[in-house]
Amino acid sequence: MVYLDNSxxxxxxxxxxxxxxxxxxxxxxxxxxxxxxxxxLRCGEAVFDVRQTLASTFNTSADRVVFTSGCTEALNLALRGSAKKKGHIITTCFEHNSVLRTLEYMRAREDIDYTVVTPCSENGIITTAELDKAKKSNTYMLVINHISNVIGVKQNIFALGKWAKENGILFVVDGAQSAGHESIDMKANNINMLALAGHKGLYGLQGVGALLIDDTTALKAIKFGGTGTYSESLIQPKDIPEGLESGTLPTPAIISLGAGCKYAYKNIDKHSFREQILTKFLLDELNKRDKIIVYTPDNTYSGVVAFNIKDKTASEVADELNEKGFAVRSGLQCAPLVHKYLGTLDTGGVVRASLGRKNTKTQIIKFLNAIDEIISNV
Amino acid sequence: MVYLDNSxxxxxxxxxxxxxxxxxxxxxxxxxxxxxxxxxLRCGEAVFDVRQTLASTFNTSADRVVFTSGCTEALNLALRGSAKKKGHIITTCFEHNSVLRTLEYMRAREDIDYTVVTPCSENGIITTAELDKAKKSNTYMLVINHISNVIGVKQNIFALGKWAKENGILFVVDGAQSAGHESIDMKANNINMLALAGHKGLYGLQGVGALLIDDTTALKAIKFGGTGTYSESLIQPKDIPEGLESGTLPTPAIISLGAGCKYAYKNIDKHSFREQILTKFLLDELNKRDKIIVYTPDNTYSGVVAFNIKDKTASEVADELNEKGFAVRSGLQCAPLVHKYLGTLDTGGVVRASLGRKNTKTQIIKFLNAIDEIISNV
Structure with a gap:
């Protein structure tokens, strides 16, 4: 099997x-x-080591690393646990349902409203001018998907973080698709909260994620239970990270995340460059084929490539690729508004090929040959 | 190390x-x-196999097995996700903070009140007469700890389930300490929701649990995100289990839970009997020693034994035992109201020895010898 479902x-x-x-x-x-x-105690020390690994990798403090069951819970915590939870949130059309459905729930039941920013340009980059337009007097949070899990567009977190800071707005970054693929410095980019998935680019097991918080942002628990602290109190403790980590931590998955993070960030620049080269090759080759509609914008080399074959649905193509030994994901990839932006919401979404560290140019060539076979049979 | 912290x-x-x-x-x-x-698909099938294993073990349907990050999340989901969420809840002094802190949060912010029932008798068994007293006209849920994680008291879930059914009240059972130690039949005991921890008596990894639901009980999500279903909708899907399982499932931990559940329930009656014999031996021996205060009631043989040594705090005893190579847990064990009931809330809690399948009589004898050494030095 050639595995191209790393996202x-x-x-x-x-x-x-x-x-x-x-x-x-x-x-x-x-x-x-x-x-x-x-x-x-040995378990506690091993878990703390991973806190330190994540903290030094993404530039925050070890005691501001909150382990969660995954990036979904991390984003739920960032949005619903925010102590500032009242007013207006800005987000983008690139968000995953873990953000959109959470915001929709909050809008229906709480004192929250939100605006979805869709980029004007074809490159998919959100500009601060677009944020200025979306901003209201009570905007208190900007939540953005760093790298789109559908088309691979990478947002300029430095510019957006600077804008958020200047406007006194919390900056929340969904790093599900970017962590492990490139360096992310929370302080340099003014990120208040960074949500991570353990099992994607960070190469850990499924069942763990983390929310990394800067030193000033306040958060409240969204899950209640034993924390190993203040056990006499029926009120959920406010200490971070313990108060936000009710229940037994997923120790083996956390350990895997620590080892995976070290693996991912050793020579990250070299690997990131290699991934870009491979993505560029795939993207350029797909763009050469008339029967293929490519949705990933030009010069977008983040390891995620979205396309369709004319006169075929995405799921048909994915099924045929599966039969030929290639694993890709078709459909909406849990991010419906990207598909509204692309015009693929009602037509079955796209085929997504997403690269990982183990993919090779030979595999991509084989993949392109398989695509050509499918095209020739349309 | 002799490990006596299996709870x-x-x-x-x-x-x-x-x-x-x-x-x-x-x-x-x-x-x-x-x-x-x-x-x-292979992952999906493997996960479904575990749903079937849990469903057949505890007598519900496979599609009513909701995987969670642990028993804490399962209890949060049962309490906060209940579609009936309005009115009065009955619970007991034996509950873990995963129930108590959740109820306290709900009382502070939602249209919920709750009553904590403390048993009148010394054996710790809650009677239906006590529930009758606690019941109000708007009581809609009874949530009880099947086996106390502090003193091992086992509630009569058959009688309580019958009472709940007769009164039209949802019956929620915290099976964290009982699952894997004895058979639990949801249908026979009229249990509407059963919360399980993966890493205790079910011998899985840390980082997984499950909420098992009967065929009629309605639940809403408490965590929002991608479900792999209805991806075009920004509203969290209502389907069970997918709508309640946002985010990537902790596959390896789920697989471990499946294997562990099979291990635990193979010859469960034989193992359960052996555990009772071992608990009885430990309890009887501790009761013979004047310098020891035993909190676990007579005839309570669930593998959990709570005690203190006179003139020593629980943490001192646990530390000395640790030095001698015995792992126990001291303090409040995240269940403060049991300690209020025992009178140990303000005196540092108790020492808890909790047994598992691998413990032997030889280990218990060594443990008693270590206790005697500590007593002789008081």
Whole structure:
């Protein structure tokens, strides 16, 4: 199988991740942060090591790393847990349903409204001028998808973060598709909250994510329970990260995330460059074919390529590719408003090929040959 | 190390669980329920197998098994996601903070009130007469801890379920400490929702749990995001289980839970009997020692034993035991109202020894010898 669905989950986990998980099955099965015995303390220390790894990788403090069950819970926490939760939020058409459905829920039940910004230009880049137009007097948060999981458009988080800071607005970044693919510096980009998925570009197991918070942003819990702190109190503790991490932490998955993050960020610039080259090759080749509609804009080399074959639905193409041994994802990729923007919402979405560290040029050539076969049979 | 903290997390995972996880690192790393390719479908099938395992073990339907990040999230979902969410809830002093803190949050912000029932008798058993007293005209839910994680008291879920059904009240059971230790039949006990922890008596990894629902109970999501269904809609889908399982499922942990559940329930009656015998031995021996205060009631043999040594705090005893190579948990065990009931809330809680499948009589004898050494030095 040639696996090109790395935006859903990276399939080939590095040896260091596998080995870390296997070790954890024998040594890290106690409950971190609960009991005082050696087995529990060892778990707590191992979990803390991963906090430090994430904190140093993305430039925040270790005690501002909140582990979650995934990026979805991290985004729910950022949006619904924000202490400022009242007023207007700006977001974009590139958001995943983990943001959009959460905002829609908040708008229906809470004192929240939101505006979806759709970029004017074809390159998909949101400009600060567009944000200026969307801004209201009570706007308190900007939440953006750093790299689109559908078409790979990368937003300029430096410019958007600067704008947010100048306007006194919280800046929340969904890093599900960018973390592990390129360096993200929370402080340099004025990011208040960065949501991460463990099992995509960070090469951990499914079942873990994190919300990284800067030193000033206040958050309230959205899940209530035992925290190992202030156990006598029936009121959820306010301490961070414990108060936001009710219940037993997913230790083996956290360990995998730590190992995966180290793997992803070792020589990140080199790997990121290689991914860009490979994406450019795929994109250029697809663009050469008349029967293919490419949705990923020119010069967008983030490892995510969206396309359709004329006179075929995306799911037909994905099924045929699957039969030929290629794993891609068709449909809406849980991000409906991108498809409204592309005009593919009511036509079955797009075929998405998403690259990972293990993909090679030879695989891409084979993939293009398979595409050509499908085209020739239309 | 003699590990006696199995109520926090079982430490020695069976070979079948370890092996299932190791295999999953190589074959089940795609995203279940999202894409249509073989790798994703294989994950989806493996996850569905675990739904079936849990459903048949606890007697409900496979499509009423909702996977969560743990028992905490399962209880949050049962309480906050209940479609009936308005009125009065009855609970007990034995509840974990995952219930109590959630109820307290709901009381502060929603149209909810709750009553905590404390048993009159010394055996800790809640009677239906006590529930009758607590019941109000708008009581819509009874939530109880099946086996106390502090003193091991086991509630009579058959009698309580019958009472709840007769009174038209939803019956929610926190099975964190009972699942894997004994058979639980949802239908026979009229349980509407059963919350499970994956990493305790069910011998899975940390980072997974489940809420099992009967065929009639309606639930709404408490976490919003991608579900792989109705992706075009910004409104969270209402389908169960998908609509309640936003985000990528923790596949390896789910696989571990499936293997662990099979392990736990193979010859469950034999193992349950063995655990009772071992608990009885430990309890009887502790009761013989004048310097020990035992909090677990007589004839309570659920694998959980709470005690203190006179003139020593629980944490001192736990620390000394740790030094001698025994892992126990001291303090409040995230269940403050049990300690109010026991009179140990302001005195540092209790020492809890909790047994698992791997504990032996020899270990318990060694443990008692260590206790005697500590007593002799008081």
């Amino acid at each position: 859903a989950s990276t399939y080939y986990k590095p040896l260091s991740v596998k080995w870390a998980v296997i070790k954890s099955l024998f040594t890290l099965t106690a409950n971190p942060g609960r009991s005082g015995h050696k087995a529990s | 926090a997390s079982t430490y020695y995972k069976p070979l079948s669980v370890k092996w299932a996880v190791i295999k999953s690192l190589f074959t089940l790393t795609a995203n279940p329920g999202r894409s249509g390719h073989k790798a994703s």
